[in-house]
Amino acid sequence: LAKTTQPISMDSYEGQEVNITCSHNNIATNDYITWYQQFPSQGPRFIIQGYKTKVTNEVASLFIPADRKSSTLSLPRVSLSDTAVYYCLVAITSGAGSYQLTFGKGTKLSVIP
């Protein structure tokens, strides 16, 4: 099982770009890198997913180097509403034909006014 390591917490001021790096040294060929966001008292929600290189959507960008042993989630110009826990996951194929998500402890991002 591909284990992920990410910082426990980060602080940032409003309007700054935030980069959260995650390491996943034993990622397998078929595994995807997925990031989820969780607000207090809510379930996690999908932010972005990638396999290699760079992926961008309306919320974030995801940078993955060629060796895929790490990834960086980039949140442009954060606001107070981006205060949440961010989970880096490696989605592995399960025997039942789907991808199984294994959550670590996540990074608690606090955005300061």
Add this chain to the structure above:
Amino acid sequence: DAGITQSPRHKVTETGTPVTLRCHQTENHRYMYWYRQDPGHGLRLIHYSYGVKDTDKGEVSDGYSVSRSKTEDFLLTLESATSSQTSVYFCAIGSGDPNGYTFGSGTRLTVV
């Protein structure tokens, strides 16, 4: 989130009593999951289902059982609740893709 509901939202029960949590979906997804979330542990997979009557164990399945008699419902049962099962329980549904998971709002269970 639309398409997935958990019930009850909150429950307090006594040690040794059976408890059943319900997850209901209207998305017709094949895959359904139960996670628990505790401080310092993130989310941990309890059981999952890949079809009607098809279930398998996750990372922390001891003390829990599940049933899925129809596509839309996935039940999690604590046969004899213990204080260590005090937690927030999340159900998730999935299409099979890693970006296709949708989580419910959670059930906060307290075992006293």
